[in-house]
Amino acid sequence: MEIKTIKKIGVLTSGGDSPGMNAAIRAAVRAGFYYDIEMFGIYRGYEGMISNDIEKLDSGHIGHILERGGTFLKSARSDEFRTKEGRQKAFDNLKSHGIDALIVIGGDGSLTGAHLFYKEHGIPAIGLPGTIDNDLSGTDLTIGFDTACNTAIEAIDKIRDTATSHDRLFFVEVMGRDAGFIAINAGIGSAAAAILIPEKKMQIEDLVEKLKARRKRKKTSNIVIVAEGGKSGGAAEIARKVQKFLPYYDTKVTILGHLQRGGAPSSYDRLLASKLGVMAVEGLLAGKYDVMTGIINNKVVYTPIKRAIVDDKAVDEDDFRIAKILST
Ligand code: F6P
Numbered sequence: 278m279e280i281k282t283i284k285k286i287g288v289l290t291s292g293g294d295s296p297g298m299n300a301a302i303r304a305a306v307r308a309g310f311y312y313d314i315e316m317f318g319i320y321r322g323y324e325g326m327i328s329n330d331i332e333k334l335d336s337g338h339i340g341h342i343l344e345r346g347g348t349f350l351k352s353a354r355s356d357e358f359r360t361k362e363g364r365q366k367a368f369d370n371l372k373s374h375g376i377d378a379l380i381v382i383g384g385d386g387s388l389t390g391a392h393l394f395y396k397e398h399g400i401p402a403i404g405l406p407g408t409i410d411n412d413l414s415g416t417d418l419t420i421g422f423d424t425a426c427n428t429a430i431e432a433i434d435k436i437r438d439t440a441t442s443h444d445r446l447f448f449v450e451v452m453g454r455d456a457g458f459i460a461i462n463a464g465i466g467s468a469a470a471a472i473l474i475p476e477k478k479m480q481i482e483d484l485v486e487k488l489k490a491r492r493k494r495k496k497t498s499n500i501v502i503v504a505e506g507g508k509s510g511g512a513a514e515i516a517r518k519v520q521k522f523l524p525y526y527d528t529k530v531t532i533l534g535h536l537q538r539g540g541a542p543s544s545y546d547r548l549l550a551s552k553l554g555v556m557a558v559e560g561l562l563a564g565k566y567d568v569m570t571g572i573i574n575n576k577v578v579y580t581p582i583k584r585a586i587v588d589d590k591a592v593d594e595d596d597f598r599i600a601k602i603l604s605t
Contacts, residue, residue: 280564281401285315287331287376290348291322291355291387294538295409295421297546298348298382303339304554305380305405310336312562317376321351322383323358323390326367331374343547346424346540352383358390361397368398377401380557382420384408385586388569392582395567403557404569404582405550409538412456414588415580416571420553422458423545425537429463432533433500437467440498446488446519446526450512452537453504457592459537460504465600470499472600473515475506476592481515485522487604492523499526552577 288305290298302318309316318338320330342349357363371379379402381391391402406413409425429451440447453459457474464472471487473479488499501519503512510518512530520528542550549572556570556577568579 281377283314283378283401283561285317285374285376286378286380286558286561287317287319287326287371287374288334288350288380289319289322289325289382290350290352290407291381291383291390292352293384293408294348294352295407295419296346296424296538296540297420297542297550298352298407299342299345300542300547300550301382301405301407301420301554302348302350303343304551305557306334306339308555308558312558314558317374318350321353322387323355323363323367324353326370327355327357327363329370329373331370331376343551344541346542348382354386355390364394364397367394368400371400378561379403380405380561382407384410384419385413388413388582388586392567392586401561401566403560403565404585405553405557406569406571406585409459410453410456411458412453412590413569413571413585414590415569415573415578415585417573418545418549420546420550421538421542423549424540424543425452425459426462426466427543428537428540429459429533430466432536433463433467433469433502436531437498437500440500440529443527444497446499446501446523446528448501448503448512448516448528448530450503450505450530450532452533454506456506456590457504460502461592461596461600464502465596465603467500467502468603469502469600470496470604471501472604473501473503473507473509474592475504475508477597478508481509481518484515485519488519488523490605
């Protein structure tokens with residue numbers, strides 16, 4: 278493949294934000310400056326590419342953002358970019374700035390956009406896995422996942438205190454639309470009584486039996502973690518179904534929601550984002566296009582975007598088994 282000369286790189290964050298996105302932007306921009314490249318910020322993801330909300334970045338833009346949650350470039354999900362006309366407008370705007378390559382930080386939808394755009398308009402693009410869901414292949418962990426798990430665990434610890442004081446049964450819903458990674462990690466890390474994830478169906482009867490057995494063993498508090506995309510329904514629905522069989526429990530539901538997406542990135546997320554930001558720029562300069570950069574077994578790797586978004590990243594069977602053993 279022909280290696281293009283790259284002089285101007287545009288950076289954008291797209292889809293649901295995740296802690297560490299700012300650190301990734303900073304690393305990419307700093308690396309760009311190091312290699313004498315002009316760096317451009319594209320605001321609100323693909324929306325900003327279409328509306329020409331693009332500006333040249335200097336070091337002032339990226340001061341003191343490493344430690345901040347969210348993304349200073351803002352984020353959005355763009356319906357217009359799904360159309361050929363929308364992508365043409367975006368391309369014309371990039372050309373007007375002379376931008377020759379893109380760094381896209383986001384989840385599977387955002388990386389799909391980068392792949393399509395490269396196929397259609399030949400703009401070299403490299404993706405960074407930015408999502409709390411951890412549902413991308415080509416990297417052990419995605420940027421933001423570790424922080425989201427820490428946030429969920431901190432919140433569940435607090436729920437545990439009140440659950441224990443009142444001998445209550447709590448159903449806590451965590452994020453993860455189609456993936457149970459946050460649920461499994463937060464569940465193991467907070468000694469959950471059971472963990473319900475989209476990847477595995479759990480019968481209500483089995484859950485009820487499990488909770489009855491725990492009551493017999495005098496477990497005073499029970500916290501059931503439910504991933505939002507669970508096959509048996511959300512936390513509220515499951516609580517309703519279970520309550521009928523366990524009338525002696527005062528059952529409560531807490532939905533952690535978007536608080537899992539905010540906050541300062543953890544040490545791991547800062548490191549991951551910083552490494553991947555630099556490797557994204559170096560990847561583009563080395564002619565690695567249409568790939569996502571990630572870390573597998575402590576090594577930075579580049580995976581074709583098509584594979585990163587299509588290959589199913591499965592929840593580790595050992596993790597699931599371990600969670601089961603620890604909750605009996
Ligand atoms: O993809 C990240 C994520 O936080 C999912 O876990 C969740 O289902 C979704 O985004 C929520 O999206 P929105 O912020 O648009 O409600």
